[in-house]
Amino acid sequence: MPKFRIAEVAELLGVSDDTVRRWIDGGRLPVDRDQSRRMVIDGATLATFAQSLAQPTRDTSRVGRSARNHFVGLVTNVITDTVMTQIELQCGPHRVVSLMSTEAARELGLEPGSLAVAVVKSTQVLIEIPSKPPISMPEEPETAPSPKSVEASG
Numbered sequence: 001m002p003k004f005r006i007a008e009v010a011e012l013l014g015v016s017d018d019t020v021r022r023w024i025d026g027g028r029l030p031v032d033r034d035q036s037r038r039m040v041i042d043g044a045t046l047a048t049f050a051q052s053l054a055q056p057t058r059d060t061s062r063v064g065r066s067a068r069n070h071f072v073g074l075v076t077n078v079i080t081d082t083v084m085t086q087i088e089l090q091c092g093p094h095r096v097v098s099l100m101s102t103e104a105a106r107e108l109g110l111e112p113g114s115l116a117v118a119v120v121k122s123t124q125v126l127i128e129i130p131s132k133p134p135i136s137m138p139e140e141p142e143t144a145p146s147p148k149s150v151e152a153s154g
């Protein structure tokens with residue numbers, strides 16, 4: 001299982017090292033010790049914690065790419081069968097889901113708590129607007145039907 005040092009956790013979550021230490025001291029983020037007795041946070045635990053915070057994360061991968069839509073995050077779930085694997089990432093406030101071959105997922109070593117970057121390259125982008133309540137028209141005063149409308153209805 002991946003382990004992250006305090007500075008890495010701070011970078012991923014967009015906070016200071018001191019904030020991470022306060023979370024640890026306050027019991028919000030459980031900590032283990034690595035072989036050198038440094039504090040480390042379990043990747044799966046960190047992924048769950050990141051979901052609860054849902055703040056955008058800066059891309060620290062330093063990889064050049066043409067796609068403008070990329071999201072840094074932690075793997076939160078892996079569902080696999082013999083052919084395809086579904087990978088779920090928590091990228092700040094966004095949940096990103098990707099389907100890939102099981103072979104590719106194995107080669108990448110993706111498991112809950114792994115650091116990953118979701119790159120979205122699409123030929124279609126749909127834009128939607130929230131539904132608005134219907135505009136209410138002012139009520140017109142009741143009037144007697146005009147002769148023209150009476151003839152049309154008769």
